Amino acid sequence: MKRFDCLGKIAKAASDALVVTSAGAVTLEWNALRPSDGNFRVRTLGLCSSIALGMALGLPQRKVIALDGDGSLLMNLCSLPTMARMEPKNLVHIVFDNEVYEASGSKQTATATGTDLVGIARAAGIRQALWTHSVDEFAGVAMEALNGHELFFIGAKVTTERTEVPPYPMDEVENKYRFIRHVEKTEKIAILKTNLPSSYT
Template sequence: MAKMKRKEAIETIMATISHEDAVISTTGLISREIFEKFDSERNIYVPGSMGLASSIGLGLAISCPSKRVIVVDGDSSLLMNLGSIVTIGNKQPTNLLHIVIDNGAYGSCSEEKSMSDSAHFDKLALDVGYQFVRVVDGQEALKHAILEFSRGSEFILAKIKLGGRRDFRRPLNLANVKNRFMLFLRQT
């Protein structure tokens, strides 16, 4: 079966997680698509610091143990900060779901090939200590994997097709995004 599109992966993630979950999304089109279609005070976009969404998510998960933290990462972003999964696997927060949207490329740039096909993120995640790992390429499987998330440090490798819409607005008012996120954390 054909792999899902980025649009479908993002729609499935945002429709399946709870409204109380915090969402930290990576640099480029992933954050821009979430911002344009699913902007909310529970979201933090990481537009300028490629690779750091999972590190920020880990810090948040540790400091807010009652809040579920969903990291929406990209394959090249994860490759750029691969050590982050070792730290997550070591710390094993009980409330972190790390989803990697893998299109095998720097999709937000000129679609240069990444090295995700030889990185075996799923095996790495298991080896370093994530307690639950799934690989999916369709919306139903992605939805089920998200619904299986209960407690732990969990990893979903969501394989998607390269391509998709590119003309999304950029999240620019990041101070406002941060302030409303802090309020969201205090109120939920």
């Protein structure tokens, strides 16, 4: 199973969902398929799940998708019990497990030797946690999750094959501001406020 093919199956259905992507090529591939200021790239390995969780809790009416990787989630397994405990019904956590740290030289992760991330998610208390074994099966489960109102954790074993796509068009600082302004505009809320210098007050 190829990650790009899985992403292609959900790009349209993602609609206006806020999408948090883990460090690595998944960010570029997703942005090529669904370019949007509603895409947020995470540069720090491990934080994808926690940032998406915070976002889903803060905006309970908005669908939030985390596109995570095995290396990233292994570095932040403690996000899973918190996710299960808070149970945001608008969060879909997808983990593409290629069994390597792709962005840093493809060294094997623990999933290559048997660690089962879906098993860990289930044991953490996430009820809808399941592996998908084909692109079509992935598409079916992902559609159910995107159209439903329930916390989902979806695992997909994928190859290490990368798809040739354009580079990400901005650095993380510009991405952050554009993302926040996108949320402000689409949710009609104010997030960033700039105080005047104290000499004006």
